[in-house]
Amino acid sequence: MSDGTGIDLVKLRQSCARCSLQVLCLPATIQITDIERLDKIVLNRRPLQRGDALYRAGQPLGSLFVAREGAFKTTALDANGESQVLGFHLPGELLGLDALGTGSHACEATALTQANVCEVPLSQLEAVAAEVPGLQHQLLRIMGQAMNLHQAHVEMLGRRSAQERLAIFLHQLSERYRALGRSGDVFLLPMSREDIASYLGLVIETVSRTLGKMQDEGLIAVRAREVRILDTARLDTLAHEVARSDHR
Numbered sequence: 001m002s003d004g005t006g007i008d009l010v011k012l013r014q015s016c017a018r019c020s021l022q023v024l025c026l027p028a029t030i031q032i033t034d035i036e037r038l039d040k041i042v043l044n045r046r047p048l049q050r051g052d053a054l055y056r057a058g059q060p061l062g063s064l065f066v067a068r069e070g071a072f073k074t075t076a077l078d079a080n081g082e083s084q085v086l087g088f089h090l091p092g093e094l095l096g097l098d099a100l101g102t103g104s105h106a107c108e109a110t111a112l113t114q115a116n117v118c119e120v121p122l123s124q125l126e127a128v129a130a131e132v133p134g135l136q137h138q139l140l141r142i143m144g145q146a147m148n149l150h151q152a153h154v155e156m157l158g159r160r161s162a163q164e165r166l167a168i169f170l171h172q173l174s175e176r177y178r179a180l181g182r183s184g185d186v187f188l189l190p191m192s193r194e195d196i197a198s199y200l201g202l203v204i205e206t207v208s209r210t211l212g213k214m215q216d217e218g219l220i221a222v223r224a225r226e227v228r229i230l231d232t233a234r235l236d237t238l239a240h241e242v243a244r245s246d247h248r
Helices: 009-019 034-040 122-131 133-159 160-181 193-200 202-217 232-246
Strands: 053-055 061-070 073-075 083-089 108-111 116-121 187-190 219-224 226-229
Touching: 009 116, 034 122, 034 133, 061 122, 083 133, 083 193, 083 219, 116 122, 122 133, 122 160, 133 160, 133 193, 160 187, 160 193, 160 226, 193 202, 202 219
Parallel strands: none
Antiparallel strands: 053 108, 061 116, 073 083, 073 108, 187 226, 219 226
């Protein structure tokens, strides 16, 4: 079935289901023949176990990666030589963008769960992108989103309370899950409380206590690593009010 633009939607979905390249293919207006070209340059990669490194700091950039299954965290050493969590990557999201500027990775990407990735050799991706304007646009959009998320993280660490930081964190996760076609109201936290604390600049006891407070207030329900957003409107309002106050 075609939508009139030359794209066979059934074949497109089957292609994306095979290689999890929705992040590169959609919503850009890319023809089915171009998606087939992307399919051909994707390298299958062995599954990763929890704790395995996908790439390490200082490693030359050779490929970008799309998490087919599982989730990842990126970490780097701080001034004291301690590991600092820089970000989290969900199934369907792109990894490796940190190396585009210098040609080598500034951080380490580690599997938080059993995982599987699609490997996209950068040289071949660049060749395809040079001939597919829609793909170029999509790559720029993805890089822009990554920069925005990083900037929001820096601003959040500046002068936000523990509850505000956790509210923004959960709201961002919810929105990212929705963007990937998954539930934004009920989802699992693939990362540990310790990882969340490192990412938010808090201590683990504060994270646990604040999650409990948010649950008591009826904002969320937490069961082990499952989070259920009970008051989506309130969480959305809180996150956006904090963002607005940061830009006054």
